[in-house]
Amino acid sequence: MRGRSGGHYRSLGGTGKEGGGLALRWAHRGRDIIIGSRSPERAAAAAQAMNDRLGVKKVSAASNQEAAERADIVVLAVPYAAQTSTVDEVATHLQGKILIDVTVPLVPPKVTRVQLPPGGSAVEAMQKRLGDTVRVVSAFRTSQHTIWMILIKSWNVMRL
Ligand SMILES: NC(=O)c1ccc[n+]([C@@H]2O[C@H](COP(=O)([O-])OP(=O)(O)OC[C@H]3O[C@@H](n4cnc5c(N)ncnc54)[C@H](OP(=O)(O)O)[C@@H]3O)[C@@H](O)[C@H]2O)c1
Numbered sequence: 001m002r003g004r005s006g007g008h009y010r011s012l013g014g015t016g017k018e019g020g021g022l023a024l025r026w027a028h029r030g031r032d033i034i035i036g037s038r039s040p041e042r043a044a045a046a047a048q049a050m051n052d053r054l055g056v057k058k059v060s061a062a063s064n065q066e067a068a069e070r071a072d073i074v075v076l077a078v079p080y081a082a083q084t085s086t087v088d089e090v091a092t093h094l095q096g097k098i099l100i101d102v103t104v105p106l107v108p109p110k111v112t113r114v115q116l117p118p119g120g121s122a123v124e125a126m127q128k129r130l131g132d133t134v135r136v137v138s139a140f141r142t143s144q145h146t147i148w149m150i151l152i153k154s155w156n157v158m159r160l
Contacts, residue, residue: 010034010071012064015046019077021148024050027058028152036067068093075100094134102140
């Protein structure tokens with residue numbers, strides 16, 4: 001897997017706040033990123049905005065399917081209601097890869113309270129669904145998206 005040495009990370013829901021924040025942060029640290037979206041046009045606009053902001057071309061765009069196929073490490077950052085359907089659509093491309101799931105089980109309108117699925121763990125349920133050939137990791141669920149911007153600003157200040 002090329003991920004640690006600069007391979008392709010990818011973010012399903014990368015046009016959103018959390019997926020976009022992670023993508024921008026990793027691109028800022030030199031990683032190659034593929035933004036996946038249900039709309040290739042939205043992905044392209046998000047990727048362009050990130051490249052413009054960073055001043056380097058580290059971010060590319062694709063449909064969710066294509067991004068999952070090309071990536072080594074896949075980040076899932078969609079609303080909980082779309083977690084399972086989004087993963088099912090790309091499951092064949094996840095085999096042998098790492099899936100980082102940042103999805104928090106919040107169900108509107110009670111978005112202030114986590115609503116765990118039967119069995120008590122959303123990530124265990126996802127691991128079971130995908131099988132042992134995919135490594136499902138739960139991460140960044142308590143990291144508010146604004147932290148990624150703050151880290152980038154701090155990094156730039158430190159480099160001056
Ligand atoms: N915001 C945070 O600070 C934060 C922190 C930790 C964890 N999280 C978790 O991260 C996930 C995303 O949160 P967010 O705040 O980034 O949300 P968001 O800004 O609304 O972005 C979510 C993205 O998911 C995609 N999406 C939306 N509805 C979808 C659907 N029905 N089916 C498939 N894809 C859909 C959209 O991308 P396209 O329309 O381009 O496909 C959208 O850009 C949530 O599960 C949230 O609990 C958020």
